[in-house]
Amino acid sequence: ILNVEQSPQSLHVQEGDSTNFTCSFPSSNFYALHWYRWETAKSPEALFVMTLNGDEKKKGRISATLNTKEGYSYLYIKGSQPEDSATYLCASEYYGGATNKLIFGTGTLLAVQP
């Protein structure tokens, strides 16, 4: 059974703190790793898609890295702001020929206090 795990489940930080989350996934037949930002009462919003081992992507104060050999990805937020408060989801995609697989983690809930 393919299982994607995210840690921590939740995180409370102060405005200005930098923080990071982990996503662990099985490496076999791995194709891509997705990070999403999901605010309450809104739809998930794609942050990054990464495919290659060692990939690093950055969008403003948010960045992510990927290690496909050991099966993990880190998401970093530098200088957290209250508007960063959301659930951060990761999902891994697996290539299966005619049928692929897409597995989501349960997310990390980030609360940034002013």
Add this chain to the structure above:
Amino acid sequence: DSGVTQTPKHLITATGQRVTLRCSPRSGDLSVYWYQQSLDQGLQFLIQYYNGEERAKGNILERFSAQQFPDLHSELNLSSLELGDSALYFCASSPGAIGDEQFFGPGTRLTVL
């Protein structure tokens, strides 16, 4: 606005009934994904269609089915509805079959009474 549209926004129905949720992907996107978010649960991937064909399957119940039409819009059919099927159903689209950023629609809120 992601460019993905879903109808209806809200749906209230009774147990045992059947409903159809509709999704129109962004212009040019060939993949459509369906997700379910139940109370106290995270996002559950249901199924993906790419250019009319099923491409990936998640935790979709046998009472649920989906299809993607030649114009690339997709429908998710939910039958023999149970109270536990009450959830927010999202549709997302992406250009390719795998490894692309997904753009989510606003969701359809289904309430089964």
